[in-house]
Amino acid sequence: MQLVLLCREQDFKYFGVNKVFAPLIEDLKILEQRGVVTSDGIVLKGSLVAIAGDNLGSHSVGGFLENFSRATYFCRYCEVCRDDFLTNPLSCGTIRSAQSYASNLHEQESTATESVCGIKFDSPFNQLSHFHVCQPGLPPCLGHDLFEGVIAYDLPLYIRHLVEDNNFTYLQLNRCKNQFRYEVNDGKDKPADLSPSSDKLSGHAVQNWCLLRLLPLIVGDRIKDPCENEVWQIILQLREIVELICAPVITEGQVAYLKVLIEEYIDNRTKLFPNAPLRPKHHYLCHYPFLIIHFGPLIRLWTLRFESKHTFFKQCARKLHNFKNLCKTLAERHQLLQAYLSAGNLFPPLVQSEKGTDFHVDDYNDRIRASVASCPFQLQSAVACNYVTVKGTDYRRGMYILLENSDEGLLMGKIMLVIVVHNSVYFVSEKHTFVKLCDTGVYCDLGVAQDNYVCIKQEDLLDYYPLSAYNVYDQSLIALHHSFPEAV
Template sequence: MFTCKFSTCGKEFNRVCEFTQHIKLHSNSANYRYQCGVPECSRQYVKIPVLKAHMYRDHKADVPLRNSQRPCTPIQCDFCAVRCETSSLLVCHLRSHLREGLHVECPFRGCDRRFSVLSSFASHLSKKHRNDSAEHVENPSNVERPVASESVSECEPSNVNYSDDEQEVPVAVDESVFLQNITLFYLKLQAKLLLPATTIQTIIEGYQDVHHVSLTNLLNTLSEKLTVLGIPEATISNIMDEMRKDDLLTACNSGPLSTDQKRKTAFKKHFNYVEPVPQLLGINEKGKESFAQYVPIKETLAALFKSKSMQEQYAATHSTPSSEGIFQDVNDGKGAQCNPLFKAEPSSLGLILYQDAFEVVNPLGSSKKKHKILAVYLTLTDILPHNRSSIDQMQLVLLCKEQDFKYFGMDKVFEPLIKDLKALEETGIEINNGQIVRGRLCAISGDNLGSHCIGGFVENFSVSHYFCRYCDIKRSIFESSPLLCGNKRTEQSFLNHLQELENTGTNSECGIKSNSPFNQLSFFHVCQPGLPPCLGHDLFEGIVSCDLSLLIGHLVEEKHFNYTQLNRCKDQFNYQGNDAQDKPADVSPGSRRLGGHAVQNWCFLRLLPLLIGDRIRNPCENGAWQLVLQLREIVELICAPAITTDQVAYLKILIEEYIYFRRQLFPNEPLKPKHHYLLHYPELITHFGPLIRLWTLRFESKHTFFKRCARKLHNFKNICKTVAERHQLFQAYLSAGKMFQPSVLLDKEMTFYVNDYSDKIREAVVGLHFESKDTVASHTVTVKGTSYKKGMFILLGKTEEELEVGKIELVIVHHGSVSFVSEKYCFVKLRDIGVYSVLGTPQEQFVCMRHDDLLDYYPLPAYTMCDITMICLHHSFAETWLQHKRSSGGLSWQYSRTSPQTH
């Protein structure tokens, strides 16, 4: 019996062909993968033929035998005297001899091929003897073996004799199921592929015409055959009429799905569609009515939690307790831990909003700013961090033209949003079959300009006396004493400044120009703080871009290298792994900024020691080079996905030292406000958790959906309404399937047989109980969105002086748990260039470690410089986390900790 595991389907079938015919109906669902129909098997595949091969190969006891596989006279292997009841079992038995390293001849009569490789043997049988039965088998006596061996007690399934060559039997399809799935297909065309409605209509009409011709030809052929059989014409006519009436495709395309409007009605009926609500703002400066498109938050959350995958995410995030002294996510920060609602109701939802304005057309053309849109998106802290970075799960809250936002003001635009947030705080929503949970706003992400606008702070950073939203430092004090911070902004100080602003009637007071509408909420205030910084804008497009350009210019002046040499080294460098996707931009002579985007600048900073580190004379005594290394260390800590309180304290010291020596080295190059923001990062990490969890670059990627809509649809009459409807249709499409990708995705997997591998690999997996029927192996795997490939380096552990690193040789997946078999290396840090270098020769020792027990999840490429293998860390790792894992029994390695450490 084979069971369909899609959502709540659960239909059962007796034959593989019936099962595979049925599951094709679900193939248009989002993130769908074909799952094995055997209840206890969790294997998933992208293609139907691969799934069928797996079921016939690995579940032969559940698959009906073909005629050629029925029991016959037992066949005896002359080599080891094992008796096999069928030809398929004989082939299985011979495969076991091949795994022992023997040479086996093809057992079928008249074939003299000899094999020593299992895959070649299986391929030969599949191509040449697919339909041969036991009657074509000779006694397999031609097996070369130097000494006798014990017989194999259990034959494993064959690769070839269980192929599905049966005639596919028609499976009855319920009309409502067919309608729902063809509706899903049309929704996929409109929402995911973003085809215009007219194009979809043309496709439907054209395909319907082809289908009509094909059906007519089929019915005519059937009529002729029935006539030959002597069936009366009246009976034949009735049969033809009934068959035309039972044509499901024609019934759907000519009925409920015949027009664009009817299809939209069907989309809303069959799927979780949350309709955007047009919000009348008023009459704009051109005398026309202006609208914003608002998607009600409570309805969005209710639709989200109808998805089983969302309920699983919620359960996973709330079942994992926070570790003391370590910050791994937003809920680990003081902002969440000290929030009155979260303390009273730990099951409450945590909302993160993001706001930004973007152009949907060419920002340099004649229509620049005409179609610039302010967007507000939503995500939840109740989603696992690796899934939260996916743009598909980010929900649309509001779209409004930026011109209207500035004209009508944010109080008017955000009015329905604030109303829904208040209701969420007070009454909550229903999730998980009647459970009522309330929600709180945790943070509003955005760039500095947007955050200051939302918070009611002044937006002129170059002129204003007060430029910081976290403290009330004056520009004059910052310029004279850059390591000082002003008084921390609080809810009470904000109210006091608002009162002074009202009394004096000035434009701003202490950097505050107006109240924020979000301060009306009971559990949120912009001065909690509630407006986190953005690493992309502050760090990589700000401090790194400007300071690294300045430091490179200084090193060029000292004649360590010139710009031509630097750019040549950069262009000729052999980038590996993810670094190859973000190659740095050229450095222009005399430029005050780097030319790349945020991730390119990050990559450039990480790899700079490999590019020009060998050209620096006396690196330990060169002030500019030491600032480069210090900036790299700061970035590694700030970008860490997990960071301890000790590391936060060390980060504070590093930042203060960097700003101090940067000013000493370049007294004529003034510090920027972003340098001051950097001073607040340690405290902000303790409040928000790791800042990489809130950076805006992932949210900015969401803009691409709306830009693609505008480019493909060519409809700018009411652009906000057009793209908002498309986005909500796309969310409805996602809700019909799985909202999140599986945690583990394998490529070219194969059943793991330990005897097929070298002695070193066998020794590495000894005692780990990898039963072959439940274990698969591969050279490539994607775990929680991160790809791992053979040859990549993973961090295994750390001793007092060394970093233990493994080079991936094999990936093993057992019951959903991923383990890496890797060759172990020891690396030491080269202090003069800030990278790790291999220590001595490889230990030629293979180890097997689970993915969850790695020192850090991020795989690193290795670079060879002067015949020495080196790696550059992507970010720091939290060593207290290792102690916690070790004490809980999660790690078999023994790690020592030095404090404070960044690596």
């Protein structure tokens, strides 16, 4: 990620969007029309695909109204009216297009009104040949819409109802949450405490995600008649929606199923809690299936990675204590950092492993020897270890990897040994069959499968993300991080 522009908020408001973004748009026009000539004489042209941001930033750049709590037209994807949304939460207005955008702008200029259908001004990025904010070109951010929006406000509502039904108390919930033994990845984002006086979760986006994922493991045994409890079932429905939306790979069939799930969720939420009004972010969920078809998996476009990038600038501003021409100072410090990073390897090695030992197949039992016999690597150059990082993802002994997804359940492999051969990684895994429990929404281990050892290459996994099993209720349970491609 490279730095393009820095501007103070007060300057942005004073000079306006057109002047601030003018230099960037001129560069993008050159890239579209003339391109860049490589040393081989090849001309490479490019164009803007999408502008990632939270709702406030996207509406500011796109020329839409930024008052989500009171504006009549609050959606940048359709022309839904607030009254229609409150009357029928599943209603969507006419989908916005470049033509309707231009028509609304023309009406706004001719009538000299502040806005028409939620549009205040023409976005400067619409000057580009292959981009328009209504293509759509302003994707949603899962972190803000889901984890700091729908989940942050809906989950406390459901938990309060479960407490009132005497399933548990807030003290018991917080005690169970704090005493829960979080595994490797989940331990980095332990959920924040819940308060009976707060209508919103106090944690950040990933903490709220972690709480929703692991809630069945933390208090699932305390729910009375889980299959008949409507509030508990709507929590499980929300978990399934999040699993599908956060999937890095999703099929068209899953997108269609997601659309049905979202409509059912909003309908159930309205019926169960009619006095708790829905928010605009609930409406944005209705557009997610269409947006996934347009942009692909939305997890690739959320802004949390950019928020992490912003921490460098925030730390510099706090530590330098020099606020004269702050943008120039931050830009210089950032470019010095980029130069330092470019001096060495810009990217870390694809495979990083702990110090292992030379792999001698005769040192292992018959099941491991049989599993590696069919693998095409040279045993002389293999190294055995218990921990490896592949493209930033940590794999440890004892974690589970997906081998097969079928109608009967998930065939998972418990990592018993990691074998590294140059830049290739193989996992010797023990096969386990997991089935989904309808009362908690998690997967339960049925035991070791027949022909129980397999050696598989990391690149051949059905899903890259390793999962940890939790021993709860005398069972080995797994809470999915995201959905997998459906069985063929």
